[in-house]
Amino acid sequence: MDASQKKQLAIAATKIRMAAIEGTFHAKSGHPGGSLSASDALAYLYFAKMNVDPQNPSCPTRDRFVLSKGHAAPAYYGALAHKGFFSVEEMKVLRHVGAMLQGHPDMKGTPGVDMSTGSLGQGVSAAVGMALAAKLDNADYRVYSILGDGEIEEGQVWEAAMFASHKKLDNLCILVDNNNLQIDGTLEEVNSPYPIPEKFAAFGFAVEEIDGHDFDQLEAALARAEATKGKPYAIVMKTVKGKGVSFMENQVGWHGVAPNAEQYAAAMAELEETLKQLEA
Amino acid sequence: MADVKKIATREGYGEALIELADVYDNLLVMDADLAGATKTGMFKKAHPERFFNAGIAEGNMMSVAAGLAASGKLVFASSFAMFAAGRAFEQIRNSIAYPGLNVKIGATHAGISVGEDGASHQCCEDIALMRVIPGMTIINPADYYEAKKAVYAAAKMDGPVYMRFGRLAVPTVFDDDYQFEIGKANVLTEGNDVTIIATGLMVNEALIAQEQLKSEGIAARVINMATIKPIDRDAVIAAAKETGVIVTAEEHSIIGGLGSAVAEVVAETVPVPVIRVGVEDVFGRSGPAVELLKVFGLSAENIVAKAKAAVALKK
Numbered sequence A: 001m002d003a004s005q006k007k008q009l010a011i012a013a014t015k016i017r018m019a020a021i022e023g024t025f026h027a028k029s030g031h032p033g034g035s036l037s038a039s040d041a042l043a044y045l046y047f048a049k050m051n052v053d054p055q056n057p058s059c060p061t062r063d064r065f066v067l068s069k070g071h072a073a074p075a076y077y078g079a080l081a082h083k084g085f086f087s088v089e090e091m092k093v094l095r096h097v098g099a100m101l102q103g104h105p106d107m108k109g110t111p112g113v114d115m116s117t118g119s120l121g122q123g124v125s126a127a128v129g130m131a132l133a134a135k136l137d138n139a140d141y142r143v144y145s146i147l148g149d150g151e152i153e154e155g156q157v158w159e160a161a162m163f164a165s166h167k168k169l170d171n172l173c174i175l176v177d178n179n180n181l182q183i184d185g186t187l188e189e190v191n192s193p194y195p196i197p198e199k200f201a202a203f204g205f206a207v208e209e210i211d212g213h214d215f216d217q218l219e220a221a222l223a224r225a226e227a228t229k230g231k232p233y234a235i236v237m238k239t240v241k242g243k244g245v246s247f248m249e250n251q252v253g254w255h256g257v258a259p260n261a262e263q264y265a266a267a268m269a270e271l272e273e274t275l276k277q278l279e280a
Numbered sequence B: 001m002a003d004v005k006k007i008a009t010r011e012g013y014g015e016a017l018i019e020l021a022d023v024y025d026n027l028l029v030m031d032a033d034l035a036g037a038t039k040t041g042m043f044k045k046a047h048p049e050r051f052f053n054a055g056i057a058e059g060n061m062m063s064v065a066a067g068l069a070a071s072g073k074l075v076f077a078s079s080f081a082m083f084a085a086g087r088a089f090e091q092i093r094n095s096i097a098y099p100g101l102n103v104k105i106g107a108t109h110a111g112i113s114v115g116e117d118g119a120s121h122q123c124c125e126d127i128a129l130m131r132v133i134p135g136m137t138i139i140n141p142a143d144y145y146e147a148k149k150a151v152y153a154a155a156k157m158d159g160p161v162y163m164r165f166g167r168l169a170v171p172t173v174f175d176d177d178y179q180f181e182i183g184k185a186n187v188l189t190e191g192n193d194v195t196i197i198a199t200g201l202m203v204n205e206a207l208i209a210q211e212q213l214k215s216e217g218i219a220a221r222v223i224n225m226a227t228i229k230p231i232d233r234d235a236v237i238a239a240a241k242e243t244g245v246i247v248t249a250e251e252h253s254i255i256g257g258l259g260s261a262v263a264e265v266v267a268e269t270v271p272v273p274v275i276r277v278g279v280e281d282v283f284g285r286s287g288p289a290v291e292l293l294k295v296f297g298l299s300a301e302n303i304v305a306k307a308k309a310a311v312a313l314k315k
Helices: A003-027 A032-049 A070-083 A088-093 A122-136 A155-166 A196-202 A215-227 A261-279 B009-021 B040-046 B058-070 B081-087 B089-097 B126-131 B144-156 B202-215 B233-243 B258-268 B289-295 B300-313
Strands: A064-067 A143-148 A172-178 A206-211 A233-238 B027-031 B051-053 B074-080 B103-108 B137-139 B161-164 B186-189 B194-198 B220-224 B227-229 B246-253 B274-279
Touching: A003 A032, A003 A070, A003 A088, A003 A215, A003 A261, A032 A070, A032 A143, A032 A172, A032 A215, A064 A070, A064 A122, A070 A088, A070 A143, A122 A143, A122 A155, A122 A172, A122 B058, A122 B089, A155 B058, A172 A196, A172 A215, A196 A206, A196 A233, A206 A215, A215 A233, B009 B027, B009 B040, B009 B103, B009 B144, B027 B040, B027 B058, B040 B051, B058 B074, B058 B081, B058 B089, B058 B103, B074 B081, B081 B089, B081 B103, B081 B126, B081 B161, B089 B103, B103 B144, B126 B137, B126 B161, B126 B227, B126 B246, B126 B258, B137 B144, B144 B161, B186 B202, B194 B202, B194 B233, B194 B258, B194 B300, B202 B220, B202 B246, B202 B300, B220 B233, B227 B258, B233 B246, B233 B258, B246 B258, B246 B300, B258 B274, B274 B300
Parallel strands: A064 A143, A143 A172, A172 A233, A206 A233, B027 B051, B027 B074, B074 B103, B103 B161, B137 B161, B194 B220, B194 B246, B246 B274
Antiparallel strands: B137 B227, B186 B220
16 A cells, blocks of 8 residues: 555544544534544545445445444444545534434435444344345455454354354455453453454454554455455454544543543544644 | 144245245245244255255344345245244344344244243244334234235235244135235124134134124124234224224233234224233243143133123123
8 A cells, every 4th residue: 555545544534533523522422432443444444445336325236334333333424424425514413313323323314324233243144144145146245344342242243253154255354343442341351252363263254363553454454355265254453442532542431422522622633633744 | 614724824934935936036035943843944945045044043143134135135034933033032123123124034833832842932922022113014824825825915015024923733714815915904704792803823713702602692703813013903993893892812922912902903092892812921831732722711712701701891
């Protein structure tokens, strides 16, 4: 990846982060921490990887994306908005009565959303179903799904993993957002799913662990995923919860709390500064 | 009635799936390691490339079915009622019904008539569970013929459908010429003293009860309510107006099922007494199905007793 593309992706990721902060602030609720940790992966997928067309959101040959950790919707919506699926202004009414953008992704009401999610563990199964459908139709689109690291405590994730590898769904790539924090504390404190790569490997996945904020690593891992035949692929992304907003980083308290006016201003100022430097 | 044909509704499910495979290119069938019992095994034999076994993982099966449906497939997902509506309730609610995806749930082995396997497998709560999900259509066929037609109708409509089938071979009520329509009740016998609204295998019991009541001078209207949701409000309201009392009969808990659905309509429109025949808020027990049905009051005798009690309320 050349420096220019990397800069463009960093700009996209920063804009996604700003949208997530904008959305959670105006909603007075939502999940900033896990939105910010997934923003770089979302930026890479939507601005460098996936074949999607905002003008034709339900094009049958498009790549599919399922946000299995549906609570990272603010970042997801940010990616979709900046990609052109809808106006970024929608972020200002996220979670409001009558607004399009629901607290968790709603495929029926939101262009670009391929699956309604929010109840943890279910999105990845739906992604598996989409990958199976592609195989049955001899279609060459790929299916991506981002899961939370706490989410993989759900048994259904492993039911889905078993099914995906049994059906040899090599068109499926899941990305685990391993920020190490869930609502009630660190993963180790709550109910450790570690070691994560070994578990997915035991379930028949090709697995690798990367820095989920490094676009070169994301690019290489996703290319390897695409080249892997006969089995699904899992990318365990080591990430920082709250990434990009210094006072939110690695703070479990920022899992599901919206910034107040002062925090919003501070977060936006920091992200605007980041953006300014990138655009300079 | 002596030489009436007896066949389980699940047989109609399996046969209809095979026939529908030729109608719908996008039709797929899933099961959770119960293909022999749910009769999807028949489909698997006929169309192995269109059958997917999720193994013993019903929750995943429902969400995978949702993903397939979101990609244009018409998916029939099957298990026992207990593990479909029960274990996978939330997947049906969130993965299938909330996005309104085109998944048909074929739930077999519903109710007490599972028999010897006992309470853990005797699901008498599934109608109640499915009924509260917005947009869910629920069909509980009375016999083999209605089961088959119901599967056809479910395939034809867009959106989630819960189809409830039984394990037990039960007498047929209809024949091949029967016309089934989702949301449409059928009046099987006319009468104005009392209405018996029945569903599933209780329809045949209701018809036996009607004969008995007739011999005692009580004219009972028997209505087959195969579609529990959306319920045929017009048929219920007409019954309330014209007969003044209603007895409901279902192989399901008296809480949340057909009896509740009928009572809700009646209470808000034409308030008349509604007496419910069903499983009386208890768990099942092991035993031969036919005996269990009597033990749990799922019988013509009980319907007759409740119908008489209902008629007495009119005085």
